Amino acid sequence: MPYLAHISLIVRDYDEAIAFYSSLGFTVLEDTFIPEQQKRWVIIQPPATLPQPLPEIETSNGAAEQAPTSRAPLVSSRGATILLARASNAEQEAFIGNQAGGRVFLFLATDDFDRDYKRFSDAGVEWVRPPKVEAYGKGPSRQKLGFILPKQKGGRAQRLSRRRTTIQSPFTMQNYTQVASSAMENLLELQHPLGQLTVMRVVILAAFLGLVRLKVTNLSLAIPAIILAAYHERTLYQKDGVSTVKYSVFGLLVPWLLTFTYRLPGVPHNFLFGHIPTLAKETMKFPTDVHNHVVMSHIADTYDLRKYGLFFVDSYPITSEPLMVIVSPDVSAQVIQTQGTQYPKHPVLGDFARAIGRRGMVSQEDEGWKELRTMFNPGFSQSNLLSMVPMIVEETTIFVSKLSKIASGDGFVENTDSLAAAVTVDIIGQALLGVKFNAQTSSNALVTSVVRASHLVKSFTNLDPARLNLWRYLQLRYHEAISDTKITEIVSARWTELADAPEKASSSNAIFDIAMAKYMKRGGDLKTGVTKDFLELMRDNVKTFIFAGHDTTSTIITYALWELSRHPESLRKAREEHDAVLGSDPNEAGERLADDPRLANSLPFTTAIVRETLRLWTPAGSVRVAPKKGTTVVGLDGRTYPADNCMIWSANNCAMKSADMFPSPYDFIPERHIPDQSTLGPIPKNAYRPFEKGPRDCLGQELAMLETRIVLALTLRKFDFKEAYDELDRRLGRTPKEFPVLEKVGGRAYQVLFTAAKAKEGIPMWVSERKG
Known part of the structure; x- marks a missing residue:
């Protein structure tokens, strides 16, 4: 007569496994090596128990009687044994501890519950819950309990410790569904997280922590998702790492959901790709080299975002952090003109600092910046700038x-632009160092290297191949070395x-000489020789x-x-003003300005032209980071x-393109x-800010205006200018692509990113002498 001999248990x-089950009283019946299969035939048997009477139950009248005789004896003389089968591949390993898909796999009956409960406890069994007497019967044989096998030493045995074993009376199967699905049991399993570690999960965890370090995601928001992953894997026995990946990815998305789904100002947001699809759609309307602030201004107008004063851009992984774009002067004032803790410059300026000096004023913060500002402020005073007018006239005459x-x-x-850059370089050389660079008439290695x-x-963005x-x-190191030397x-x-x-230091109007005079007043001694530290400081600020x-x-x-x-x-109007202030003969204008530098400040309409040009074609903004956690900004909507x-x-x-x-x-x-x-109407407070406002406004703004x-006073009456992109196209043999969206932002003369914002191709022009 066939009978059930062995039940396979994957280990x-x-x-x-032998050591574990032996500690619970199991007996090893056979342990034979099978060479051709490189396996062992290992059979174990539970502790022997004798057949016992069928349990009694109470009838409705309180009398005791035996259970129905149809129930089989608990243990027969020919009971099944357990075959320990070692997993041979990953698919089989996935079923270790999960033989029955989460349900009870084997039932172990006992004739003395208290005895075996104590013996198993002494062996290290960890019980899910204490023994409990059920309502339908009395006596220890009618009690049921469940336990989790104890941890063994070593990483591999910890995997084994996840297996569940239940010991109970034969009448408790009807209640097992409640036991198996118990939330308490599932939660208790989470106290063994080390047993879940695999190479895949370690890599995922390391990558996740790296993203936290890069501020791509927020750890406190993502931790619940990671816990959910562990809970999901344990309760549903998803042991292939898929859940870890799935919930870790979800954990990365949690901050995005909280940040961008709950109606932060911005363009339409895609759950998977953030703002990238909308940004791509809008950016494709422009040439590839257009400056970012041209696109952002277009987006602010197109999506009606100016009413908030700011909007957010989520372009991960192209950029590693969200971007807050401020398009309102009033909101900018909260960041730039704050009287409390200053918003530091963003680290993205670090690479830029290599070219213009790491210790230059633009790159410095706090006390370092204050010291430099104090040192150079006198050189940019109004009186000192006016003393430079004859020099500026001299260099502008070469330009003319x-x-x-x-x-x-x-x-x-x-x-x-290249022609104009040469005259401005020559002016700054004399204004700063009292040195003639002669950039307008010859090549200068220093100027060329800095530029x-x-x-x-x-x-660069995170994914820019130029990185x-x-x-x-x-090339950068080469030019850096030349300029330093x-x-x-x-x-x-x-x-x-x-x-x-x-x-000479006290009588010179060169900005560097004035800084030297200030250095001496503070106790410095020029005769001791220039120190390395001071030389580096001056060198980097000269670059700046x-x-x-x-x-x-x-x-x-x-x-x-x-x-x-x-x-x-x-x-x-400008020409009429120049006639009225500088005389009707344009050839005498330079001499008049040199004789009376104050005339340069008596040109209100020319000044208005410069101011309006700066408003429309502002070269740069300011990029900052929050000074501390929890920093907030109030939008124009009051939120x-x-x-x-x-x-x-x-x-x-x-910000200066706002119609309001x-x-x-x-x-x-x-x-x-x-x-x-x-x-x-009047221009609102804080609205005009091409040189920024607040304590860190541009130190050289008055020199630039002057x-x-x-330059305009000495050129506008002598020459006529006309845009010449068509001629440049003809000479280069090219056919330009049309971009209708550029019509209101300069057309062919749109701004491109060239360190700061510059005119496309420097604006080619026709120039002709005026007649009469």
Whole structure:
């Protein structure tokens, strides 16, 4: 007669399983090695128990009687034994401890419950719950209990410890569904997390913590998802790591859901891809090299986001953190003009600092910045700037001569910005160091290195392939070395000259000389020689001033000439003002300015032209980070928005395109800056901020304004200018692609990211001498 002989039980290791079950009183009946299969035939048997009477139950009248005779004896003389089968592949390993899909697999009957309960407890069995007398019977044989097998030493045995074993009377099967599904049992299993560790999970955990470190996600928000993953795997026995991956990914998405699903201002948000689809759609309307603030201004207008004063951009993994774009001057004031804890510069400026000096004023924070500001402030005083007017006139006269030479030829200026940059570099060289760079008449290695290095440090996204361009880094180091060497030579020579004649420091109007005079007043001694630290400080700030001093000013000059060529009425007013203030002969204007520098500040309409040019074509904004956790910013709608864990971009170019602040925001209207000539109303407080506002506004803004006014005063009456992109296209043999969206943002002269925002291809122009 056939009978059930053996039941297979999948285990991880034979010896560990034998040791475990032996501790519970099981007997090893056979342990034979099978060479051809590289397996062992291991059979174990539970502790022997004798047949026992069928349990009694109470009838409705209280009398005791035996259970129905149809129930089989608990243990027969030919009871089944257990075959320990070692798992041979990953598929079989997945079933270790899960033979019956989460239900009770084997039942062990006993003739003495209390005895075996104590013996199993002494062996280390961990019980799910204490013994309990059920309502349908009495006596220890009618009690039921369940336990989790105890942990063994070593990582492999911990896997075995997840198996559940239940000991109970034969009448408790009807209640087991409640036992198996008990939440208490499932939660207790979570106290053994180390047993869940696998290579896959370790890698996932390390990657997740790395993302937390990079501030891609928030640990406190994602922890519940990771716990849910562990709970899910244990209760449903999903042991292949899929749940860990699934819930870890969900954990990364939790902050996004909380941040972007709950109606933070921004473009339509995609659950999987964030704002990337919408950003891609809008960006594709523009040329690939357009500056980001042009696109952001377009997005703010298209999606009606200006009413919030700010909006958020979620473009992970292209960028590693959310971007808060501020498009309102009032909101910018909360970040830039705060009187309390300052918002530090964002680390993204670190690469940029390599080109213009790590210890330059732009890169410094707190006390380091205050010390530099104090040192250089006197050099940018109004009186000292006016003393530079003759020098500025001298350098501008060279610029005018170059324009005359071009006009007498074919009249084509291939890159107006490059021409303007040369004159501004020469001006900053003399203003800063009292040194003639001669950039307008010859090549200068120092200037070339500083400018080219600055062009190599654009702000790259996480996935930008240019980050992997080794040649770019080698070029940067090369230009850095040249500029460092040249500036060190100039500064050392100037130091020696001032040491020999200290009176020159107090009489010079060069910004560096004034800083030296201040250094001596604070106890410094020029004769002891320049220290390495002070030399590095001066060197990096010379780089900063060379770059910042020429870049913004050349952009203003270029766009001002271009705007006036498109707005004849504004050009007419400017020429009339120059006639009235500087005399009717344009050839005498330079001499008049040199004789009376105050005339440069007596040109209100020219100043309005410069201010309006800066409003429309602001070269840069400010990128900050929150000073501490929990920092918030109040939008124009009165709501409070989180600022920590964000890159905060005060996009001044976008902010000054607000129709609420500047009616007809994309139109060139210089009169808006002259109250008695404007029909647009007063400009609100904080609204005009091309040089930023607050304690860290641009130190050189007055010098930039002064230079531009003088250049315009000496050129507008002598020359006519006209955009020449068509001629550049003809010479290059190209057919430009049309972008209708550019019509209100400069057309072909749109702004591109070239360290700061510059005009596309420097705006090619036709230049011609005026007649009469």
